[in-house]
Amino acid sequence: MAKGLFGSSLMKKFWMSITGLFLISFLLVHCALNALIFANDGGMLFNQGAHFMGTNIIIRTMEIVLFGGLIAHVVDGLMLFFQNRSARPVKYAYEKPSASSKWYSRSMALLGTLILLFLILHLYHFWLRTRITGLTVQPTHVFFEGHKLEDLYGEMKFVFSHLWVVIVYVLGCFSLFWHLLHGFRSAFQSLGLNYTKYKNGIAFCGDLFSVVIPTVFAAMPVSMYMGWVH
Template identity: 50%
Template sequence: MKWSAFFTSSVGKKLVMAFTGLFLISFLIVHAGINACIWADLVDDSDNGEMFNKAAHFMGSSYVIRIMEIGLFIGILAHIVQGYMLELQNRARRKQGYQVAMGSKGSAWYRKSMGLLGTLILLFLIIHINNFWVPSRITYASTLGEVTYNNGAPIHDLYTRMLVVFSEPWEVILYIAACFSLAWHLLHGFQSSFRTIGVYNKKYVAMAKGAGVAFSIIISVVFALMPISIYFGWVNNN
């Protein structure tokens, strides 16, 4: 079988979804870790976004990270395209329906709604990129201020940008809704990725399911707490 035929087959599409999904999961861990830096002022009143700005600056100035960023966008695009192709393929198969009513034995709603959940996350991602990635990578100082720490070189003040964005109630609600969609998307996608790459042992499948539930909840709560903390003044309350 040709490689092109393999990657357009059902198995090939699922493998692309699995590997890109796992890659994006690793990105979420890194992203959540950087976001968590906004809470540094809970233990150091003088931080005022310094740790977050330095972490964000490192991610934007490191050549290795910038190269990985290209891979990230390719991974996101591949995940989206293959996801929609699989969704269309599954919808075509479901047109005939079941001869016997499945009742409550059918798949969980979030498994059957991966396309919808993914679309909601995509719409959020477009707004998120416009809020933060575009100012920090393209428009620069025209939309971002700069700050200097310890007489060093000026760096982008993304922390203040966050304070401005999350002062708007609709932005906070949007982010919380996106985190809700992300949680359900991950709940199925996490363990499904491991099944696709060949994890069938009952013990490891159970571990993957348990880890998937924990990861889905923790990562989504961490992301949701970021705009909530800023909006309600739990951070930067100096």
């Protein structure tokens, strides 16, 4: 059974889609919570949400699972990439891949690598500071109804006051958009759930998710830089 769960090509695809869907569920939570900055209340609602996420035992446990899922997705993806490359040791002299498939479908490893590079910067900006080293913004805490809350909103404003950071974040969102555009529906195909009956529904949800989530994410650094949220 152990071999059956990991060894084969189809199980590698199975884990790719399970971890992918798990990361998609994380994106939804992350995006919804961060969208609280758009409440335009000086970040009070957002800081409370961030405080809840940072102190809740279930969320903190899921954080470990999330890192595990991310690493599994990356390792599995790299294994698939290198195996697939060795499946064609002699390349074609002339290829016309655009005739039969989309470039982003063929470039999942590249897009994934770009997202990973973005993620390293992103973790450095926020996760590292809030969990380990402490925030760089002064003062680091704000008071709300007698509770001392970390001012992550202030940290966001500080980080997104640099134009190059905003540009890198927007590019990261573009990579995420194309990665999701293929990945979302692909996950259902790998799980064998892409029945003809559901095919259009899955494709529609996938396209909608791929557009909405990265757009909302990209709107955060842009609107903070432009001073649209306050």
